[in-house]
Amino acid sequence: MRAKGPLSHAALHMILLGGSFLFLFPLFWMLSTSLKPIEETMLTPPQWIPSALHFDNYLKAVTHGREILGYIPFLEYGKNTLLLCALGVVGTVISNALIAYGFARLRWPGRNIFFGITLATMMIPFPVLMVPMFVLFRELGWVGTFRPLWIPAWFGSAFNIFLLRQFFLTIPRELSDAAVVDGCSEFQVFRHVILPLSRPALSVVALFYFLFTWNDFLGPLIYLTDQRMFTLSLGLQFYQSQHGGTEWHLLMAAATIVVLPVIVLFFFTQRTFIQGIALTGMKG
Amino acid sequence: MLSRALRIVGLVLLAALMYVGFTRQPGPAAEDGKIHISYWEKWTGFEGEAMRAVVDEFNRRQDEIYVDMLTISQVDSKLLLSTAGGVPPDVVGLWNSNLSSFADKKVLLPLDDYLERAGISREHYIPAYYDLCEYEGVMYALPSTPASHGLHWNKKLFREAGLDPERPPRTMEELDAYSERLTKRDETGHLILMGFLPTEPGWWNWAWGCYFGGSLWDGGDTITTDSPVNVRGYEWVESYAERYGVTSLQVFRSGFGNFSSPQNAFLSGKVAMVLQGVWMSNFIDKYAPGMEWGAAPFPYPADSPELAEVASVETDVLCIPVGARHREEAFEFIRFVNSQEGMELLCMGQGKHTPLAEVSEEFLAEHPNPYIQVFIDVAKRSRTFSNPKTPLWSEYLSEMNAAFDEIWLGEASAEEALGRVRIRMQQKLDRHLEQKALREERP
Amino acid sequence: MRGLRRRELWAGLAFVSPWVVGLGVFLIYPIVASLYYSFCDYSVLDRARPIGLANYTDLAKDSLFWKSLFNTLFYAALAVPLGLGLALALALLLNSGVRGLTVYRTIFFLPALMPMVALAVLWLWIFNGEYGVLNVALARLGIQAPPWLTDPAWSKPALVLLSMWGVGQAMVIFLAGLQDVPEHLYEAADLDGASWWDKIRHVTLPMISPVILFNGIMGIIGSLQFFAIPYIMTPNGQPARSAYFYAMYLYDNAFLYLRMGYASAMAWILFILIFCLTLVSLRLAARYVHYEAAP
Incomplete structure (x- = not known):
């Protein structure tokens, strides 16, 4: 085979299995801890597998202190996160597809310079934008609302424009030319010729943006002031700051709740995922 | 046909989501003709419950103002963010250690005029606690529950x-x-x-x-x-x-x-x-x-x-952030908490002593902390200190x-x-x- | 033809119009504003007052600024090369024709999906001094485990170790690069009697050098902005600010001390630093990176 190494197949599998163990163990440990009664979290040597599966830890984690003040409404946070993800994903896909089409398939003066500027902005780190964005959203009266966390997604982002443009360029020009000859407007070409052919690339963009929103911490930390409007990531940090250090089983249950949807999503969309990530490296 | 129907449903759903994503605001809207003031507090658990009881009592006696109390963790940094963002609450419960830097940054409203109108002054308090609310000669807060x-x-x-x-x-x-x-x-x-x-x-x-x-x-x-x-x-x-x-x-x-x-x-x-x-x-x-x-x-x-x-010594304090919409009403609430009745209800619930100079006998007799007098005496010492x-x-x-x-x-x-x-x-x-x-x- | 041209111009502008707004409002304006604020005394609650270079000269004298910068560069200097090495090693192993590639790939990639906050919370538990599973495991191996997050000498290495767990993304990119290396190159090398190591050195590495460069630059940019994990795991950079990173100090200045001008100056220094490091990488790349002639 390709660059066949000096290792025998058995040795190779040994190493990979060992590596797999190391990579999976923390996840296993999270799951295991999340199902233990509290006493078993504090044993030395540790209890590897819970003596009984305490699924009620999950219920406790999401309803922790429901009867008292300071209750952390995880289900509400889940809804908030999904709302932001949905709005952001739709916006990101629509806007970036439009913009990328403009860059890939249409010729207009200044296009290449504009595209160059677009690429250059990929280097700008978020911390540089953090302060003025906050000031801007303050002027708009958006601080404390969901708006700063999803509306910008509707105006494109350099990385996704780049990704989709690369993809659109690979679609044969003849297809769209034929449609134009048939009397289609540019938008109709985009809508009925390009989009249907671009499902894989669009799913990559959608998936990445979903993950970004799901995982984002700094954005919600700055813009969300009301505890009822937190996202899951922010809620988990909040939970940790309130109940961390003692109730590790509940904290791990909460963490699992935040992680699990991502993993499930990954299993259903593995191919798109891996291809998408490979794509980001390729043309970089 | 089906796909068309689906598309319409999708668009309606999207529009609904966008509406929620756009309009969702912190705090509920007032619908009962009362002025709702938002009050952020850091306490959770039984301490939060004690404050909740005071808030309920205030709301029960009021037909013009309604206090919405919300528990906020890391309330000091959240207050900075929301005040800087132009959406502060009307009342906020902080620690006295926040006051100097927040007052200097103009995050908090000076209360001197309000205090004068309400006839509240230093002699009503254990001096150490009243003084913790002052910065450069201006009062920026009133105590809620104190602690030595x-x-x-x-x-x-x-x-x-x-x-x-x-x-x-x-x-x-x-x-x-x-x-x-x-x-x-x-x-x-x-x-x-x-x-x-x-x-x-x-x-x-x-x-x-x-x-x-x-x-x-x-x-x-x-x-x-x-x-x-x-x-x-x-x-x-x-x-x-x-x-x-x-x-x-x-x-x-x-x-x-x-x-x-x-x-x-x-x-x-x-x-x-x-x-x-x-x-x-x-x-x-x-x-x-x-x-x-x-x-x-x-x-x-x-x-x-x-x-x-x-x-x-230190004290939890109630303040009004700059940019609060309902300042008069906010002060009305702070004032109620600082009445002997409100304060003893609160401090009994939280198991602390009161910052007020006057204490009822029942308060001391019924207090759950067997050493409460130790802490009162400590607070009245001549050389108390808190953060600079x-x-x-x-x-x-x-x-x-x-x-x-x-x-x-x-x-x-x-x-x-x-x-x-x-x-x-x-x-x-x-x-x-x-x-x-x-x-x-x-x- | 002219009609078509004009049609394309208007259509093109219409298609990219969201981006014109996005670029202007969410990138160009903030950048310009940030530069302006960096020369101001600005708290958001009061108007911005120009103070010349004071923020920059204060930063030069600010020992915490230097400390946070040192911590960040220290972390990057360990995490980026080690992460690249591990990712590449895993990718090479997976690319050697092993059965079950997709299963292994999934396993190694899985941790890279974890939300930062969940990652931080989980590793807090793993690193815990008393009940932490890592120290138990090390003790079994006869290793006296360091008190990871409570010892200033070990807090940064602990975070580097944690970052190794998330190399899956870089690994997948490497793997894709490796699979694109044309088979005939290896066949030619085989004919020359090249050893495995020769093939790695003279065929594989040069062929995937653009990917190494890409992953390296991404790694540098990411690690210089390291924020969420230390914000949760080592609040205030405890112990003794040994884990206080640049982005944390920037955040604290901006939103805890409301010194937006000072924070903006920090942001610009970070920007310039990233710019220079990227430039240096690209210069180095010009010497070492092999770009295959376009087919």
Whole structure:
């Protein structure tokens, strides 16, 4: 085979299995801890597998202190996160597809310079934008609302424009030319010729943006002031700051709740995922 | 046809989501004709419940104002963000330690006019607590629940170590000697009990110099972090790390749970003596019922008997942020909390003493903390201290915590670490005074 | 033809119009504003007052600024090369024709999906001094484990170790690069009697050098902005600010001390730093990176 190494197949599998163990163990440990009664979290040597599966830890984690003040409404946070993800994903896909089409398939003066500027902005780190964005959203009266966390997604982002443009360029020009000859407007070409052919690339963009929103911490930390409007990531940090250090089983249950949807999503969309990530490296 | 229907459903759904994503605002809307004021509080649990009872009482008596109380964690940084973002609440419950820097940044509304109109003045309060609400001659808050601090000790552990359970240490030297007697290790040499730990609870790491008579700032243009008395205080901290070994102490400490849990170092009997506030009694009742304990003024260095009068105090405060929409109504609520009735309801619920000069007899008679008088007396001492009222306190505090870590971990000597803090804070203070002058010159 | 051209111009502008707004409002304006604020005394609650270079000269004297910068560069200097090495090693192993590639790939990639906050919370538990599973495991192997997050000497290495767990993304990119290396190159090398190592050195590495460069630059940019994990795991950079990173100090200045001008100056220094490091990488790349001639 390709660059066949000096290792025998058995040795190779040994190493990979060992590596797999190391990579999976923390996840296993999270799951295991999340199902233990509290006493078993504090044993030395540790209890590897819970003596009984305490699924009620999950219920406790999401309803922790429901009867008292300071209750952390995880289900509400889940809804908030999904709302932001949905709005952001739709916006990101629509806007970036439009913009990328403009860059890939249409010729207009200044296009290449504009595209160059677009690429250059990929280097700008978020911390540089953090302060003025906050000031801007303050002027708009958006601080404390969901708006700063999803509306910008509707105006494109350099990385996704780049990704989709690369993809659109690979679609044969003849297809769209034929449609134009048939009397289609540019938008109709985009809508009925390009989009249907671009499902894989669009799913990559959608998936990445979903993950970004799901995982984002700094954005919600700055813009969300009301505890009822937190996202899951922010809620988990909040939970940790309130109940961390003692109730590790509940904290791990909460963490699992935040992680699990991502993993499930990954299993259903593995191919798109891996291809998408490979794509980001390729043309970089 | 189906796909068309689906598309319409999708669009409607999207529109609905966009509507929610766009309009969702913090705080509920007023629908009952009353003016709703939003009130952010940091308390959770029973302390939150106590405040909730006061809020309910206020709401019950009001037909014009309705207070919406919301629990907020890290309320100080959230207040900064929301005030800076232009969407502050109407009332906020902070700590007095926030006041100087927040007032300086113009986050808080001066209350002098409101106080004058309401006829509220210093003589209505235990002076120490009223003064904590003032910054540069202006009142920015009123107290909600106050607290003075004292040494708490575990009588059972005292007895086991052969100490008189009714006699707490009075001087620092006694504290050290008691600690030595109380400390226990298991057969492998691991610590299983510490007599006293200067890292517990870790909320006042900046204050150890003050217990030796020091202060962190002269009130004007000089930072005094590494004054000889302060250095002495932190050398005392250092002596604990050296005597018991940092590594074993760190391992021992990592087994402590949260403050508010049965695994709390003091409540679980891992530390026998601890510096804590008047609230500790509640947590003992809740997580370690049946524990035999006592509370007394914190010890002082034997060679400075005049420091027997020193005590640390602090208070939770209620403030109105700049940019609040309903200031009059907000003050109305603060005023109710500061009435004798409101205050005693609150402080009884939280197991603290009241900051007011006048206390009802029932309050003292029914108070759940058996040592409540100890804490009241401590607060009335002539030399109380709290964090210095410098506008740079949040930075200063972070510096002090870092210096404390360095000293504790043996990374630097007390003198070095405190010296570094002084240099840094002096730079910041100089720059601050310069910019402040500039601001006043060109408003 | 001219009609078509004009049609394309208007259509093109219409298609990219969201981006014109996005670029202007969410990138260009903030950048310009940030530069302006960096020369001002600005708290948001009061108007911005120009103070010349004071923020920059103060930063030069600010020992915490230097400390946070040192911590960040220290972390990057360990985490980026180690992460690249591990990712590449895993990718090479997976690319050697092993059965079950997709299963292994999934396993190694899985942790890279974890939300930062969940990652931080989980590793707090793993690193815990008393009940932490890592130290138990090390003790079994006869290793006296360091008190990871409570010892200033070990807090940064602990965070580097944690970052190794998330190399899956870089690994997948490497793997894709490896699979694109034309088979005939290896066949030619085989004919020359090249050893496995020769093939790695003279065929594989040069062929995937653009991917190494890409992953390296991404790694540098990411690690210089390291924020969420230390914000949760080592609040205030405890112990003794040994884990206080640049982005944390920037955040604290901006939103804890409301010194937006000072924070903006920090942001610009970070920007310039990233710019320079990227430039240096690209210069180095010009020497070492092999770009295959376009087919």
